Amino acid sequence: MLIHDHSHPGRRAAAQAPLTTPDCADLPTALRRQRRPALPEVSELDTVRHYTRLSQQNFSIDTHFYPLGSCTMKYNPRACNSLASLPGFLARHPAAPETHSQGVMACLFDLQEILKAVTGMHAVSLAPAAGAQGELAGVLMIRAYHDARGDHARREILVPDAAHGTNPASAIMAGFEVREIPTGADGDVDVEALSRALGPQTAGIMLTNPSTVGVFDRNIQIIAERVHAAGGLLYYDGANLNAILGQVRPGDMGFDVIHMNLHKTFSTPHGGGGPGAGPVGVAKHLEPYLPIPLVARASDDTFVWQDEHSHHDSIGRLTAFGGNIGILLRAYIYARLLGGAGMKRVADYATLNANYLLKRLSEAGFQLAYPQRRASHEFILTLKREAKNYGISTMDFAKRLLDYGFHAPTTYFPLLVPECLLIEPTETESKEALDAFVEAMIAIRAEAEQEPETLRTAPHQLPVKRLDDVRAARHLDLAWKPAAER
Amino acid sequence: MLIHDHSHPGRRAAAQAPLTTPDCADLPTALRRQRRPALPEVSELDTVRHYTRLSQQNFSIDTHFYPLGSCTMKYNPRACNSLASLPGFLARHPAAPETHSQGVMACLFDLQEILKAVTGMHAVSLAPAAGAQGELAGVLMIRAYHDARGDHARREILVPDAAHGTNPASAIMAGFEVREIPTGADGDVDVEALSRALGPQTAGIMLTNPSTVGVFDRNIQIIAERVHAAGGLLYYDGANLNAILGQVRPGDMGFDVIHMNLHKTFSTPHGGGGPGAGPVGVAKHLEPYLPIPLVARASDDTFVWQDEHSHHDSIGRLTAFGGNIGILLRAYIYARLLGGAGMKRVADYATLNANYLLKRLSEAGFQLAYPQRRASHEFILTLKREAKNYGISTMDFAKRLLDYGFHAPTTYFPLLVPECLLIEPTETESKEALDAFVEAMIAIRAEAEQEPETLRTAPHQLPVKRLDDVRAARHLDLAWKPAAER
Amino acid sequence: MPFIPHTSEDTAAMLAAIGAASIEDLFDEIPAELRAGEIAGLPDSMLSPAPEMDVTRLMQARARADGEPVCFIGAGAYEHHIPAAVWQLTTRGEFYSAYTPYQAEASQGTLQVLYEFQSMMTALTGLDVSNASLYDGASALAEAVLMAVRANRKVKDKRVLMPASVHPFYRQTVRSIVRHQGVELIEVPYDRTGGHTTIEALEQAAAGQACAALVIPQPNLFGVLEEVDALTDWAHAHNALAIGLVNPIALALLSPPGDWGDKGADIACGEGQPLGMPLASGGPYLGFLCCTQALVRQLPGRIAGKTQDLDGRPGYTLTLQAREQHIRRSKATSNICTNQGLLVTAATIHLALLGAEGLERVAANCHANTRTLSARLTELPGVEPLFERPVFHEQALRLPRPTPEVLAALAETDILGGFDLGRAYPELDPGLLVCATEVRTAADIDRYHDALQRLL
Amino acid sequence: MPFIPHTSEDTAAMLAAIGAASIEDLFDEIPAELRAGEIAGLPDSMLSPAPEMDVTRLMQARARADGEPVCFIGAGAYEHHIPAAVWQLTTRGEFYSAYTPYQAEASQGTLQVLYEFQSMMTALTGLDVSNASLYDGASALAEAVLMAVRANRKVKDKRVLMPASVHPFYRQTVRSIVRHQGVELIEVPYDRTGGHTTIEALEQAAAGQACAALVIPQPNLFGVLEEVDALTDWAHAHNALAIGLVNPIALALLSPPGDWGDKGADIACGEGQPLGMPLASGGPYLGFLCCTQALVRQLPGRIAGKTQDLDGRPGYTLTLQAREQHIRRSKATSNICTNQGLLVTAATIHLALLGAEGLERVAANCHANTRTLSARLTELPGVEPLFERPVFHEQALRLPRPTPEVLAALAETDILGGFDLGRAYPELDPGLLVCATEVRTAADIDRYHDALQRLL
Ligand SMILES: Cc1ncc(COP(=O)(O)O)c(C=O)c1O
Numbered sequence A, B: 001m002l003i004h005d006h007s008h009p010g011r012r013a014a015a016q017a018p019l020t021t022p023d024c025a026d027l028p029t030a031l032r033r034q035r036r037p038a039l040p041e042v043s044e045l046d047t048v049r050h051y052t053r054l055s056q057q058n059f060s061i062d063t064h065f066y067p068l069g070s071c072t073m074k075y076n077p078r079a080c081n082s083l084a085s086l087p088g089f090l091a092r093h094p095a096a097p098e099t100h101s102q103g104v105m106a107c108l109f110d111l112q113e114i115l116k117a118v119t120g121m122h123a124v125s126l127a128p129a130a131g132a133q134g135e136l137a138g139v140l141m142i143r144a145y146h147d148a149r150g151d152h153a154r155r156e157i158l159v160p161d162a163a164h165g166t167n168p169a170s171a172i173m174a175g176f177e178v179r180e181i182p183t184g185a186d187g188d189v190d191v192e193a194l195s196r197a198l199g200p201q202t203a204g205i206m207l208t209n210p211s212t213v214g215v216f217d218r219n220i221q222i223i224a225e226r227v228h229a230a231g232g233l234l235y236y237d238g239a240n241l242n243a244i245l246g247q248v249r250p251g252d253m254g255f256d257v258i259h260m261n262l263h264k265t266f267s268t269p270h271g272g273g274g275p276g277a278g279p280v281g282v283a284k285h286l287e288p289y290l291p292i293p294l295v296a297r298a299s300d301d302t303f304v305w306q307d308e309h310s311h312h313d314s315i316g317r318l319t320a321f322g323g324n325i326g327i328l329l330r331a332y333i334y335a336r337l338l339g340g341a342g343m344k345r346v347a348d349y350a351t352l353n354a355n356y357l358l359k360r361l362s363e364a365g366f367q368l369a370y371p372q373r374r375a376s377h378e379f380i381l382t383l384k385r386e387a388k389n390y391g392i393s394t395m396d397f398a399k400r401l402l403d404y405g406f407h408a409p410t411t412y413f414p415l416l417v418p419e420c421l422l423i424e425p426t427e428t429e430s431k432e433a434l435d436a437f438v439e440a441m442i443a444i445r446a447e448a449e450q451e452p453e454t455l456r457t458a459p460h461q462l463p464v465k466r467l468d469d470v471r472a473a474r475h476l477d478l479a480w481k482p483a484a485e486r
Numbered sequence C, D: 001m002p003f004i005p006h007t008s009e010d011t012a013a014m015l016a017a018i019g020a021a022s023i024e025d026l027f028d029e030i031p032a033e034l035r036a037g038e039i040a041g042l043p044d045s046m047l048s049p050a051p052e053m054d055v056t057r058l059m060q061a062r063a064r065a066d067g068e069p070v071c072f073i074g075a076g077a078y079e080h081h082i083p084a085a086v087w088q089l090t091t092r093g094e095f096y097s098a099y100t101p102y103q104a105e106a107s108q109g110t111l112q113v114l115y116e117f118q119s120m121m122t123a124l125t126g127l128d129v130s131n132a133s134l135y136d137g138a139s140a141l142a143e144a145v146l147m148a149v150r151a152n153r154k155v156k157d158k159r160v161l162m163p164a165s166v167h168p169f170y171r172q173t174v175r176s177i178v179r180h181q182g183v184e185l186i187e188v189p190y191d192r193t194g195g196h197t198t199i200e201a202l203e204q205a206a207a208g209q210a211c212a213a214l215v216i217p218q219p220n221l222f223g224v225l226e227e228v229d230a231l232t233d234w235a236h237a238h239n240a241l242a243i244g245l246v247n248p249i250a251l252a253l254l255s256p257p258g259d260w261g262d263k264g265a266d267i268a269c270g271e272g273q274p275l276g277m278p279l280a281s282g283g284p285y286l287g288f289l290c291c292t293q294a295l296v297r298q299l300p301g302r303i304a305g306k307t308q309d310l311d312g313r314p315g316y317t318l319t320l321q322a323r324e325q326h327i328r329r330s331k332a333t334s335n336i337c338t339n340q341g342l343l344v345t346a347a348t349i350h351l352a353l354l355g356a357e358g359l360e361r362v363a364a365n366c367h368a369n370t371r372t373l374s375a376r377l378t379e380l381p382g383v384e385p386l387f388e389r390p391v392f393h394e395q396a397l398r399l400p401r402p403t404p405e406v407l408a409a410l411a412e413t414d415i416l417g418g419f420d421l422g423r424a425y426p427e428l429d430p431g432l433l434v435c436a437t438e439v440r441t442a443a444d445i446d447r448y449h450d451a452l453q454r455l456l
């Protein structure tokens, strides 16, 4: 039932509105609304009950193991939520003067410093609202760099075929063309193909390392050398830093610009789709172009904003105000709870968990996409054998996992591995959780062999059965409409 | 699975404890613990996941219609929780000086005034922690009153047979004897039987009006007159004020002392069993005996505590500090959200809902315990006909309601009506919720006729099937023990 | 109409179904002369509903009216760190807005929490069984006294030995609750040097008469550690039951009542507030009560038990209800009905997050902080310990100036300096009980020291 | 190890299973010279984990560092009452800690919320479809501009008319995002008397050249109401798409974009912050974007659609994913991936609680309060309205003294007096934009008046 189905003309959550409706005769009639919008008319109890029950229909970290590759679904410490929600933080207007913003600015400044230390970059801006916006900011800075040098011919960005879809899409938004680079059979970028693609048109390359196929590209230094030699810059898609925190720094690998997904590595919640935060870090030569606003410390130790007035070469603003500050606070709190030592341990145990799960699944007879390689924080299985032998798809397998009480791993990404599952357990899951997952995988494979129909019609235990995506796209129904408008 | 089943030696929620364990060598070894208590060893994620999932196994107001008679399960406004939990309220130590307690004391003082106005009593103490403690306080005051007058022979408290079990139990705790008074066929107290019971041994009578059989005792004035004439006092069990707020006041009915369950009428949450708050109100002649502490307003408009130092004749303290203050704050917030007008409406609509449900169920062929009477906020059905005809019990019927997504009404209380259901819909439920409940009742009766086994083995849709209460009492298992101690 | 969903059409349709002309008519059984038109006597501001926005503004103003003093008061209520997860989970609607789990199948969440709580409390106290909460520590002690009097089969006299080292508010509470049931509370004076209860004082107080029970606080109000083994053995030697009154945080380090003396205490009770409850002006808190298996049928309050469903799967239900008022009425073990369920949930989650090791660290840090505080304050002229014996996480001091004056002056600098002992113990005037839990920093302690120094 | 459950036995067993001697070995594919031993360059205080207790203390201190000023700033972020239920529900773990609903069957809670949100936004804007959020209002406007440029089949030039009465930060954001895609933003000056965008100004700015779209803010930054019907008709007459930039609270009273002019606007976007989001220094907020059915395939961002399961029961799923980057990669309608899901949840619950009537009351009260504020302030010498045309819930004023000085002096009395217009519009110096939402009281307004009086 939709909230609209609970609606009753005249019903209201009366405590929530002011008692009276002052006269607004000064608003010209011609500009006034003619009829009320068809919003639900419900009581406060209706609302609480409806959304409480809806929430129970979700899988989430707080209820399920959620090994969704490339998404880093780890525990979101509850203190991050409550401390970022202290009244003093929530009440601050974005245009409040600096004199009345020192508390939050101190946190943002500290966070900039922490991210610099973690990534080995020279300067950081917290402005981008999510990973994709961080990417856009990053490639815009690459563009600004070349443009400032009069190097206008550099209009091509290289992107490995394994890259996340946001990489090419962001490059296009920044006005670049995109050329794909193949991944080698061992999971590393095909360095020779890359070398052939480099040229005076090369603005840069967008890399993820560890890559989205779950391995650390061993040739990163060669790649950096060649791209730089060709006059290009290196962009690091740091959506997934979980495997490298305290182990290796993008700055040391030779990257010029990087974004980070704090909503992954720094464990801010995913909220069913966001919000995130996608800070960017840069080497010294890109600092002038950082998106605004930034926080600086003045000589009297107070914190001050830096914006278009001080940063003339900035690529500019990406949102109206300073980005997703509440999420930045959560990330800062998380960083303080961990400390530098804790961050390194994140990578230690995320990697341990991934390699353990890889090993156990491989021993159980599942096929690895890159059997020779270590897992980073994640790794890829391919179910092409099972698909062929039992006539089931990876999606069927994934849906059946839901019945076993596990969220499915990422399916069909990256696109280059057929029938793949990208599995990322994260460091906050226990050995028992991983073992239970392996048992479920084995049990489902047995079902695939003996009763494949069970997989093909899965899930069976959830609030709804398999949903018809094709129908959704064919018979578009994107909003409830009142009967009169239907 | 118990939280203990997730336990793993050495696992910890490390963020929650201080980093170090300072030396405590000054604590004598002989007084020190020899081995650690067998508490679970779990991670923070284990804990969050375990209790999130456990919570989902509850019915609650926030998820279900909960027509539990005599319990007033109405919507608990969320603002009551968040405002009572403001840091300034949570941080105050109970022994903080008055200079640092004015905010909370202002709320408590206001609440005393509100409760006086609502009940028509002369003075109110907020100290009792729940209804039963309010009752104890009430009868202790009756005792103190008689004792102060040297009237030591008054050792008997009269209690109608329909009364809540706490009434006789509280009277006993105050050192009284209890004599039961029968209820007449029309649901009112049998006045003649009462008159016969009155005498020089009568300390008082504990009445609920509207009574626990869901009707307003029409003879209340006669009862008051006769009890007073016999030298006794009248105690009003105000656990359920929902039907009389703004309609009729216990003080006007002639009661000398009253308790109120704020966790019912004033909508503080039930929390799976508490906490509650059971303030007492008294007529002028009982004021000296009120339990401490009380809040008074001084001549300079500041608020001051009154305790054993100012109230020598008080029956004393009932808890170490001032009772369940956080619950009192919630009640106060609720009262302010409603205002006087809103409180009267509570009674209007609680009564409307109860009478509507009574009417619909009776028209659907269910048998009323008191068919001639109006419902108050609640009313009683008896399923003795269904029990006889179909060989099912009221408990079977109740369990089957759970399958239909309704919490069952109160069963087998009051004891004098066989196979009874005490139904209290409350004012916060909509007509549709009531109609849906009626449909479920009708459907279940049809099942009782056609497939009684379905009822006898109900529930079928819940996390567990029918639980074996007899086994629980026979093979007592009241705590998890480590393997070594099992 | 806040919280009432009825539209005027609903109301009309419902009245029509009932066959009543108006809502007013539904009250026609109430004698007309008793009917009140409305709620009289309320101040104007409270007559009409106030939107949540207005009430929010009011409550915010009141919540900050008293500033943010730093607190060194203990004396039965302690400021500890509460993990953020505790209340975010506890206030989930399904816990917060559920009733007592009368329908077990629809309440497995709450019931399992109760069972887990009972398990944790038995682990902490070293006793066999626990109930599922009482109102608070003081009323739990009253119930423990009543229970002991009922349960003691050897001693029929209702005499109970109550050390004066028990918190005065606890003693007052016990007195209010038990005095009309023929229970005689015999006060046992504390030792003026040690601050503890001696065997000699017990002998004198009992004066050779049989007693049903002895209350043993550990630590006692002064923070002083009692000789619990000797006291327990004395009680048992005299056919009295031993009731431990304990702080659950202290139990992380101190011997549990179940281990006291040769046979262990029979009953343990206390205040659960330190297990995840904010100070909150004194409530809602959490009374707990544990006992040996032999006494289980005398235990008041709700108890959850493990059982099976029709399919043999484990499940939880309220059990031994024949002890309770709703079944047993005037013969019940207590009148208690509503208890502190939500606080049980908080305490259970708190204990799960802390674990035995975490609890131990908290206890040790509180103790160390109080030790530091005491050391710093006793550097000052005329400030000295009141008692000689070892303490846990609380320290009684003698001041060179009247305590009320000192406390008032400290309060002006937003320091709440402690609990004035002189009010309840005139012989200890000017005495002050101080406490610095794990949340107090070295800077807080310095601030106290400096402020006190300026006053003396 | 905060948040890591591994015991040393677990670690050993896992390494053994892997066949690695140490965790260190698992990183052996990383070139040795790149390996960092630890995180260098952090201040000492940030090296080791800080217990939640310590971080709590730190954050509490920072949260109260800046006092509790009373705020009269609007300019794109508004302090409204947020029902307590909104965030208590939104932060339930099942909403808070879920990922994007890629597995629809395991995400019906989130998906249904998205669908309900889309339904509510289409109701408010009067357009056919809505996406499931963008980052904020400013970036939503950028996406609207890109979308319009893509969708306009009649005009191939990527010229877009952007009134100067649009918030300067919005214009900056749009510029950052769109400028390298060949989009030319043509600024349309506002009328100095009315504060609005005139047809004449449009004509002049367009200078006879075809434009793909016209942005129409309602109300505009100055709070001034634009002649939306005429502007929309002008756009359509010139083959441009009309993009409404609207405040959702204002939509309770003002004509919805779908009703503007003869044919209605084609696209509506804006900032959802007023629908239940705290000010929170500027984020996370909620960008929304609605359009006509004809444009749905150009809409960026996620969209939830209704469908059926195998049993024919209704259910919800993400749909039209072929527009998105994870399928379409470089040909996607946008690069957006993570959006503002949790804020969608908050806004949906907020709108359910307010309803159309509640929203209307909020809007009317904000408007009345700002009217009062403006009336009180313009009593003061030299304070006068900057523009003549009607406004909604925001008022631009001319001051007799430099705005920065006035604001700084007000801030010292804990009044945040408004948004300095002179910074972005030097020609309006000394100008000030003030706003008093429904949460401001008459006493607040008096306080502002009196403080300003003392300054002038
Ligand atoms: C590898 C990679 N890059 C980029 C992104 C995009 O980040 P966001 O979703 O925050 O825009 C993601 C996450 O979805 C990702 O996994």
Ligand SMILES: Cc1ncc(COP(=O)(O)O)c(C=O)c1O
Pocket (backbone or CB within 6 Å): B070, B071, B130, B131, B132, B133, B164, B166, B167, B208, B212, B237, B239, B240, B261, B276, B277, B278, C336, C337, C338
């Ligand atoms: C009629 C009646 N009286 C007394 C009580 C006892 O109140 P409490 O449970 O708060 O002790 C109740 C509630 O359970 C009740 O319904």
